[in-house]
Amino acid sequence: MTNNQKVKTLTYSAFMTAFIIILGFLPGIPIGFIPVPIILQNMGIMMAGGLLGPKYGTISVGAFLALALIGLPVLTGGNGGAASFLGPSGGYRIAWLFTPFLIGFFLKKLKITTSQNWFGELIIVLLFGVIFVDFVGAIWLSFQSNIPLLTSLISNLVFIPGDCIKAILTVVIVRRLRKQGGFELYFRK
Amino acid sequence: MQNMLMGRYIPGDSIIHRMDPRSKLLVMIAFVVIIFLAHDWLGYLLLVLYTLAGVLLSKISVSYFLRGLRPMIGLILFTVIFQMLFTNGQHVIFSLWFIKISTESLINAVYIFFRFVLIIFMSTILTLTTPPLTLADGIEKGLGPLKKIKVPVHELGLMLSISLRFIPTLMDDTTMIMNAQKARGMDFGEGNLLKKIKSVIPILIPLFVSSFRRADDLAVAMESRGYQGGDGRTKYRQLKWQSRDSLLVVSIIIMTILLILWSKVS
Amino acid sequence: MNKILEVENLVFKYEKESDVNQLNGVSFSITKGEWVSIIGQNGSGKSTTARLIDGLFEEFEGIVKIDGERLTAENVWNLRRKIGMVFQNPDNQFVGATVEDDVAFGMENQGIPREEMIKRVDEALLAVNMLDFKTREPARLSGGQKQRVAVAGIIALRPEIIILDESTSMLDPTGRSEIMRVIHEIKDKYHLTVLSITHDLDEAASSDRILVMRAGEIIKEAAPSELFATSEDMVEIGLDVPFSSNLMKDLRTNGFDLPEKYLSEDELVELLADKLG
Numbered sequence: 001m002t003n004n005q006k007v008k009t010l011t012y013s014a015f016m017t018a019f020i021i022i023l024g025f026l027p028g029i030p031i032g033f034i035p036v037p038i039i040l041q042n043m044g045i046m047m048a049g050g051l052l053g054p055k056y057g058t059i060s061v062g063a064f065l066a067l068a069l070i071g072l073p074v075l076t077g078g079n080g081g082a083a084s085f086l087g088p089s090g091g092y093r094i095a096w097l098f099t100p101f102l103i104g105f106f107l108k109k110l111k112i113t114t115s116q117n118w119f120g121e122l123i124i125v126l127l128f129g130v131i132f133v134d135f136v137g138a139i140w141l142s143f144q145s146n147i148p149l150l151t152s153l154i155s156n157l158v159f160i161p162g163d164c165i166k167a168i169l170t171v172v173i174v175r176r177l178r179k180q181g182g183f184e185l186y187f188r189k
Numbered sequence: 190m191q192n193m194l195m196g197r198y199i200p201g202d203s204i205i206h207r208m209d210p211r212s213k214l215l216v217m218i219a220f221v222v223i224i225f226l227a228h229d230w231l232g233y234l235l236l237v238l239y240t241l242a243g244v245l246l247s248k249i250s251v252s253y254f255l256r257g258l259r260p261m262i263g264l265i266l267f268t269v270i271f272q273m274l275f276t277n278g279q280h281v282i283f284s285l286w287f288i289k290i291s292t293e294s295l296i297n298a299v300y301i302f303f304r305f306v307l308i309i310f311m312s313t314i315l316t317l318t319t320p321p322l323t324l325a326d327g328i329e330k331g332l333g334p335l336k337k338i339k340v341p342v343h344e345l346g347l348m349l350s351i352s353l354r355f356i357p358t359l360m361d362d363t364t365m366i367m368n369a370q371k372a373r374g375m376d377f378g379e380g381n382l383l384k385k386i387k388s389v390i391p392i393l394i395p396l397f398v399s400s401f402r403r404a405d406d407l408a409v410a411m412e413s414r415g416y417q418g419g420d421g422r423t424k425y426r427q428l429k430w431q432s433r434d435s436l437l438v439v440s441i442i443i444m445t446i447l448l449i450l451w452s453k454v455s
Numbered sequence: 456m457n458k459i460l461e462v463e464n465l466v467f468k469y470e471k472e473s474d475v476n477q478l479n480g481v482s483f484s485i486t487k488g489e490w491v492s493i494i495g496q497n498g499s500g501k502s503t504t505a506r507l508i509d510g511l512f513e514e515f516e517g518i519v520k521i522d523g524e525r526l527t528a529e530n531v532w533n534l535r536r537k538i539g540m541v542f543q544n545p546d547n548q549f550v551g552a553t554v555e556d557d558v559a560f561g562m563e564n565q566g567i568p569r570e571e572m573i574k575r576v577d578e579a580l581l582a583v584n585m586l587d588f589k590t591r592e593p594a595r596l597s598g599g600q601k602q603r604v605a606v607a608g609i610i611a612l613r614p615e616i617i618i619l620d621e622s623t624s625m626l627d628p629t630g631r632s633e634i635m636r637v638i639h640e641i642k643d644k645y646h647l648t649v650l651s652i653t654h655d656l657d658e659a660a661s662s663d664r665i666l667v668m669r670a671g672e673i674i675k676e677a678a679p680s681e682l683f684a685t686s687e688d689m690v691e692i693g694l695d696v697p698f699s700s701n702l703m704k705d706l707r708t709n710g711f712d713l714p715e716k717y718l719s720e721d722e723l724v725e726l727l728a729d730k731l732g
Contacts, residue, residue, distance in 0.1 A: 002513065006418065007411050010344055011404040014351035015359075019400065021352070022359050029385050040389070063349055070214060070324050071312035073197065079260050081312035082221045083305055087264040088271075145271035165386055173390065177397055182405070322552050354552040357594035406547035413509050413540045414550070414608065415564035417532060423566050425559035425576070 005185060009056055012182075016052055016060035020044035021067075024076040038162040041076045043170050045096045046129035049103030050113075050121070050174040053186030057100030065097055091140025095133040102128035104186070113178060113187045122171045129170065130163040197257070197313070198320045203248040204433060206318045210327025212434035213315050216441045220311050223441075224304055226448040229455060233303050239444055240307050243314045257313035258306065265305045273298040322426075325349040330428055343419030351407070359400055366395050458523070459615060459648045460485040465507055465517035477503050479671035481517070487615075490642065490649040492659035495668035501652040504668070505620045508650070509538050522615065536565065539609030541622040545601035549593045554585065557593070558608045565612065572611075579607040582644070583637050599630020603637055610641055617642070619651040623658065631655070656683070660717050680716035699723045 001009065023044040028037030044064075049057035067074050071081040085093050106124045107113050113121075134156045142152035177183070200206075205213070220239075227233050244254060258265075276298075278291025319327070329346025336342050370391050376384075467478040478500045485491050493501045506512055508519055510531035519526040521534045542548045551557030555576050562572045580586040583603040593601055602622055609617060619638070623631040635658060642649055651662060659665050660679045667675040667682070675682065683700045699720045703713050711730075718726060 003417050004408070004412060004511075004513070007416060008405065008408040010348055011351060011408045011411070012401065014348040015355065015400050015404045017348070017352040018355045018359050019397070021356055022363060022396075025360065026363070029389065038386075059345070059348070063345065063352065066328060067321075067349065067353075070217075070328070071197075071316040072321055072324070073260075077260055081257075081261075081309060081316075082217070083261055083308045083312065084264070086221070086308065087261075087305070088267055089264070145268060146275040147271060169386065169389060169393075173393055173397070176394055177401070180398060180401075182401060322556075350552050350556075351550065354549070354593065357592075358546055361594075403544075403547045406542065406544055407550065409506070409511055410540075410542055410548035411550055411560075412511060413535065413538075413542075414561040414612075415532065415535060416560075417564070421566045422563050423569060423572070425556060425563055425569065425572050427569065 001185070008182075009052075009185070012052060013056045013060040013063070016044075016048050016057070017063045017067075020048070020061065020064045021074045024074060028076075038165065039076045040166070042092075042096070042129070042133070042163070043166045045099050045133075046103065046125050046167060046170040047174050049100030049105075049128075050107060050125070050170065051177060051183050051186070052100070052104070053108060053183075054101045054104030056186060057104045058097070061096055061100050065093060068093070086144075088141050088144055089137065090144065091137040092133055094140070095136035099129055099133060102132065108187045108189075111187075113183075118171055118175055121175065122167060125167045125170055126164065130160070130167050134159055134163065197253075197316045199249055199253060199317050201248060201318065203246060203318065205243065205247040205314065207433070208318075208437060209428050209430050209434045210319050210323045211331045211428060211430065212437045213319060214324070214327050214331055216437055217311050217315050219441045219445070221308055223445050223448055224307060226445070226452055227300075227304075228452055231455075232448055232451055233300060235444065235447060235451075236307055237303070239440075240310050240314075244310065247314055247318050249317050253317055254310055254313050257317075258309055261305070261309055265302060268305065269298045269302050272301050321353055322350060323428075325353060326426055326428060341419065343422065347419075355400075355403070358403070359396070362399055363392070363396055366392055366399075457487045458484050459487040459521070460508065460650070461518070461520040462504070462508065463518040463520075465504065465515060465519070467503060467507060467512065467515040467517075471514075476671055478507070478515075481668075481671070481673055483666055483673060483676070485616075485648055485650060487648055488646060489664065490651065490662040491664045491666065492651045492653055492662040493666045493668055494653060494656065494659050499668040500671040501668050502620055505540070505618050505650065505652050509540055509618065510535055536612065537615045538618060539612060539614040539616070540618045540620060541602060541605045541609065543621040543624055545598040545605070545625060546593065548605055549601055552592065553589075554580070554591050554593075554596070554604050555589045557604055558611055561608050561612045575611040576607075579611040580604075582610055582641055583607045597630060598626045599633050602626065602630065602634050606634070606637055606641065610645060613645070614647070616648045616650060619649065619653070621652050621654060624654055631658075635661075657719055660719060683717040684715060 020041060024039075024041040026040050028039045030037045045061055048061050051057070052060060064074065068080045069082060069085060073080045075084055084090070103124055106128070107121065110120065110124075112124065135153075138152045138156040139149065141147065141156070142149040145152075220236075224236060227236055244251065273290055273294050274288055276291070276294035277289075278293025280292040281289050282292060282295070283290040315324075325346060328349065329342055332340065332342045332345065375388060375391065461484040463482050465478045465481040466476055468476050481500065481504055483491075493504065495501050503512075507515055508521075508526075510519075510526055513528070521537055524530065524534060526534050549557050550560045558576045558579055559572050562575060567575075576589075577586060580589055583606050585600065585603050585607060588596065588600065588604075593604075596604070605622075606617075617638070623634050626634065638649065639661075641647065649662075651658065653659050660683065662679060665675075665677060665679055665682050666673050699718055699722075703718065703723065707713055713726070
């Protein structure tokens with residue numbers, strides 16, 4: 001990378017971190033059939049890998065998690081601190097660290113960012129941004145709260161519809177942003 | 190939101206306020222680890238006393254700490270109740286259908302309650318007495334040794350400070366875009382599900398486009414001001430490790446030793 | 456005469472494949488201590504020229520000489536030290552999380568020792584009248600105040616040339632006049648050369664010389680009074696003639712005796728007030 005690209009990468013990663021935090025401040029979308037509104041923060045996690053690739057996507061999400069871990073109120077609802085990593089939702093936080101790497105890695109490997117294959121991208125986002133995260137989240141919940149894994153997995157199904165919607169939104173938004181240019185760099189071999 | 194850069198910081202002049210963010214961060218992380226060494230009431234008593242000492246020394250009203258607890262109440266109750274219901278014990282004191290509460294599960298729930306409250310209090314001490322920017326400095330300096338294995342520690346520090354600095358700006362952008370779209374007749378949270386969901390797109394795309402343009406401008410401005418990576422750079426902000434910081438670290442080491450010894454004895 | 460900046464036959468395009476040149480042979484030079492403005496419509500190549508001079512684009516044809524030395528990929532970091540740039544958007548160039556951090560940013564990049572930085576931060580903030588805001592965050596500053604901080608960040612680096620890349624175009628009139636006053640003050644105090652890219656003709660009018668750009672070329676070079684006196688040309692270039700120039704022309708055709716040089720609105724008001732009594 002040229003110096004110019006390095007500095008740009010630094011500012012892009014910093015802005016990605018800021019985005020994820022902003023998404024946590026936006027009001028959730030209320031949906032009828034599930035009592036919890038759709039929160040938007042994990043969309044930021046799904047976007048990071050799709051925009052900045054595996055390496056810098058991970059760095060920006062890692063920075064976000066670091067700020068949350070030391071106690072800044074950056075998680076949805078003004079949460080933050082080590083307790084939110086050890087609590088029942090700790091598994092999601094840990095899975096989030098790997099999501100941008102997995103999404104970015106496969107998008108790059110399968111050269112999906114440069115193709116018209118938006119369905120392929122959706123599959124990748126669903127696999128690593130939704131199923132992987134909810135699965136790790138469920139395993140953690142089961143350990144943390146002493147509930148059987150199956151019960152925990154089933155209770156996590158409640159998030160699936162909302163998460164699928166967010167995965168679709170993510171793909172729509174990320175693909176449109178990529179068209180604006182500036183992100184090719186992160187998916188080059 | 191405008192106060193993101195202040196976080197939860199309460200200005201003050203207590204000994205904890207004046208401590209180096211590195212020692213505070215180190216102790217908070219160590220505390221989260223050693224809390225799992227406590228298995229009985231005496232262990233927890235030690236940890237409670239340690240936390241209380243911190244709260245008192247910070248000279249910040251307890252009400253701020255309780256406020257820090259508020260967003261976490263649901264989470265704590267959830268965990269505590271599940272512990273109570275799903276831990277198997279021999280001395281069953283209450284039983285209804287599949288629910289069995291035993292003395293063991295009750296005690297366990299109390300310990301877990303304390304574990305959460307103490308961890309929250311500890312990280313609240315950190316965020317109440319240290320401004321976020323100083324914390325970011327603390328992370329950067331604390332990770333310093335990783336430079337040897339080529340981790341771009343300096344870049345990470347700069348990145349953290351840039352994202353903290355731009356959160357209020359991006360928040361203003363968001364409000365502006367939402368108002369602009371409202372003025373063009375868009376409703377948020379109205380209409381059927383599909384409409385509600387679609388309403389996110391005309392907010393997020395302009396927000397992202399304008400922000401990445403900001404990021405481009407910022408990169409050019411940084412270059413024009415001579416930024417070429419961390420090598421050969423000096424730092425304006427400096428941290429000062431003092432004897433009180435060493436003392437703080439010693440105190441957590443003593444706590445660790447006491448907890449280990451106690452769990453061996455009992 | 457001592458030429459601090461020389462530009463010869465600059466040719467530049469944003470994309471290699473493109474057959475449209477953003478710059479099409481731009482040449483000019485600036486003497487030490489001069490204040491030169493570049494005016495022209497959007498897309499005429501003003502900002503591109505400014506960025507090329509600061510070495511912010513890697514590939515271009517032509518020669519840029521700063522203080523007699525030719526700009527190359529090897530010496531760009533050294534030559535850039537002689538130039539301070541203030542950009543258009545006050546927010547997008549504020550790197551530091553507080554005012555003092557931002558002023559220090561450029562010095563940190565140059566590896567200036569901390570004691571020296573502390574001294575220069577105060578001195579630079581004093582020069583732009585922002586010392587009271589030292590520990591403030593950018594979110595609490597107005598656009599004009601942020602631009603003054605940007606200027607402080609530059610004077611702390613002791614450059615020879617200051618380039619204003621439409622630095623006042625996003626400010627309100629108060630912010631605009633504050634910034635211009637500050638630039639005039641520091642120009643004299645630190646013996647700077649100023650190259651100002653601007654849309655604001657009043658601003659350009661106060662410079663020593665104006666270069667007019669159109670479609671990647673410099674089409675005219677003149678002193679402000681000379682340029683604004685011929686308002687037909689201005690319309691042809693696609694720029695608005697300053698209000699005061701128009702008014703003076705109309706007054707002249709109606710038989711008023713007015714000087715043949717450009718006056719700013721304030722100057723004109725004073726002159727008319729004098730004449731009226």
